[in-house]
Amino acid sequence: xxxTAAMVKELREKTGAGMMxxxxxxxxxxxxLEAAIEVLKKSGAAKAEKKASRIAAEGIARVATSGNEACxxxxxxxxxxxxxxxxxxxxxxxxxEKALASSLNGGSNGEDVEELLAQTGLKxxxxxxxxxxxxxxxxxxxEKASGDIVVSYIHGAGRIGVLIAASGDNNDANKEALNNIAxxxxxxxxQYISQSDISAxxxxxxxxxxxxxxxxxxxSLPKPILMELIEEAKENHWSDDDxxxxxxxxxxxxxxxxxxxxxxxxxxxxxALNAKEKIYDNKIFSGLVNGxxxxxxxxxxxxxxxxxxxxDGKQTVAKYLESxxxxxxxxxxxxxxxxxxxxxxxxxxxxxxAAQMNS
Numbered sequence: 456x457x458x459t460a461a462m463v464k465e466l467r468e469k470t471g472a473g474m475m476x477x478x479x480x481x482x483x484x485x486x487x488l489e490a491a492i493e494v495l496k497k498s499g500a501a502k503a504e505k506k507a508s509r510i511a512a513e514g515i516a517r518v519a520t521s522g523n524e525a526c527x528x529x530x531x532x533x534x535x536x537x538x539x540x541x542x543x544x545x546x547x548x549x550x551x552e553k554a555l556a557s558s559l560n561g562g563s564n565g566e567d568v569e570e571l572l573a574q575t576g577l578k579x580x581x582x583x584x585x586x587x588x589x590x591x592x593x594x595x596x597x598e599k600a601s602g603d604i605v606v607s608y609i610h611g612a613g614r615i616g617v618l619i620a621a622s623g624d625n626n627d628a629n630k631e632a633l634n635n636i637a638x639x640x641x642x643x644x645x646q647y648i649s650q651s652d653i654s655a656x657x658x659x660x661x662x663x664x665x666x667x668x669x670x671x672x673x674x675s676l677p678k679p680i681l682m683e684l685i686e687e688a689k690e691n692h693w694s695d696d697d698x699x700x701x702x703x704x705x706x707x708x709x710x711x712x713x714x715x716x717x718x719x720x721x722x723x724x725x726x727a728l729n730a731k732e733k734i735y736d737n738k739i740f741s742g743l744v745n746g747x748x749x750x751x752x753x754x755x756x757x758x759x760x761x762x763x764x765x766x767d768g769k770q771t772v773a774k775y776l777e778s779x780x781x782x783x784x785x786x787x788x789x790x791x792x793x794x795x796x797x798x799x800x801x802x803x804x805x806x807x808x809a810a811q812m813n814s
Contacts, residue, residue, distance in 0.1 A: 456486040466491050471661045475636060476589040503674035512797040513538045514595075516616030518607040518774050523625075525605045526555035527616040528597040529791045533590040533777075539612065539791075543592075547613075548585050553577060554597040563789065600787045604629055608637035615641045616791045623783035624678050633781040635764060636757070637770060640790050645757035658748075665747045666735065670727040674712050674747070677739045677742035681708075692722035757788060 459480045463619050466477040470492060477491070482739050484490035487567045514531035515538050530547040553575040554561070561567040570586060572578040577594065585592045601621030617637045624628055647653050655659075667677060673684050691699055697719040704714050727734065736738050758773040765775065776783050 456678040459484055462486060468586050470495055479603065480718055493735060495543050495589065496583060497551060497578055512794040514608065514611030514793050515544060515547055516612060516793055517547045517551045518609060518616055518618065519555040520605065520607060523603065524555065525607050525618050526551055526597055526599045526601060527607065527618050527789055527791055529595045529616070530553055531593040531595050531794070537588055537590050540588070543588060545693050546580070550577060550594055557598065557624045560599045561597040563596060563598055568594055568596065571597065574624060596791065598789045602786050604633060606633040606637050607629060608634065608641055610641040617641050618787070618789040620787040621783055621785045623780055628779055629783050632776060632783065636785070639760065639763050639772065640757065640788060642763060643760055644790065646755040646758060647757065648785050649758040650756050651753055661751055663747055665744050665751070670731055670734065671724050671742065673723050673727045677743055680734060680737060680740060684723060684730065688719070688723045688726045693719050719782060
């Protein structure tokens with residue numbers, strides 16, 4: 456029996472398996488759709504093992520909730536096509552439900568995934584789904600949150616999953632406020648709930664980064680400091696051409712970097728780095744650093760971020776929550792973005808399909 460493209464398409468839509476796997480399964484059973492599904496399932500653990508070294512960086516996040524507790528999971532696939540498959544999505548939701556019911560809490564770094572697989576029977580289910588779908592699947596991580604109020608948010612088709620837990624009255628107004636904050640977390644990706652959650656070591660590292668970046672970009676320094684550095688560089692490092700350019704363009708200091716040579720800009724940065732101890736002691740520089748560090752805090756700290764729906768464009772998340780209920784306090788924030796931190800393999804999908812069709 457001739458295997459048509461429509462038959463392959465139907466089997467692929469039912470199973471999420473790869474195109475060539477579907478064609479081979481249909482050929483083996485003379486076009487019987489249900490029998491082909493069984494063939495894909497029976498390809499078994501050996502197929503899953505063969506795929507173990509492949510990169511799975513697509514996938515979805517899903518959430519399960521029960522009372523005042525919720526769990527978010529990330530399950531990866533190799534392609535976005537499989538991530539959109541109904542069978543895969545049902546499997547991920549099942550993972551979320553079982554993770555929530557388990558006694559484990561994996562954390563954002565994925566600890567206890569192996570224990571989850573063993574405790575819930577998901578290990579065999581994962582092997583079966585990998586064999587059926589025809590791609591490497593990976594339960595990457597899961598994390599729970601609990602509190603007086605717990606809300607969840609899934610962005611789009613599941614690219615981002617967020618949990619917010621809080622203490623306070625469990626009423627509609629507070630739930631609505633926390634749902635708004637969950638959407639903010641999805642969009643703005645804060646790293647901490649508040650500045651108090653940032654360790655002294657992390658704060659010190661952030662300050663060092665700000666200082667070093669300022670010295671590597673001398674034209675961003677306060678003008679009194681910059682002028683001293685330029686005089687040093689001009690006197691001892693710049694070429695005659697760069698000196699002449701400076702004299703011609705110094706009245707337009709903001710545009711000077713556009714005219715100087717790369718060597719001149721590099722030597723100016725080196726002068727700044729060599730003078731860093733003196734610059735660090737400068738009160739004007741300290742003010743610049745404090746301003747830039749505080750700006751960073753407003754980006755990485757949820758409470759310091761400007762609330763995205765603020766009518767005045769200035770109200771912080773902290774002030775927004777306070778306006779809803781002064782006793783409403785966020786106690787935990789979890790944000791999973793599918794594939795973050797996974798090095799993806801660059802592939803030419805069109806070329807891959809063409810190669811499979813030719814084979």
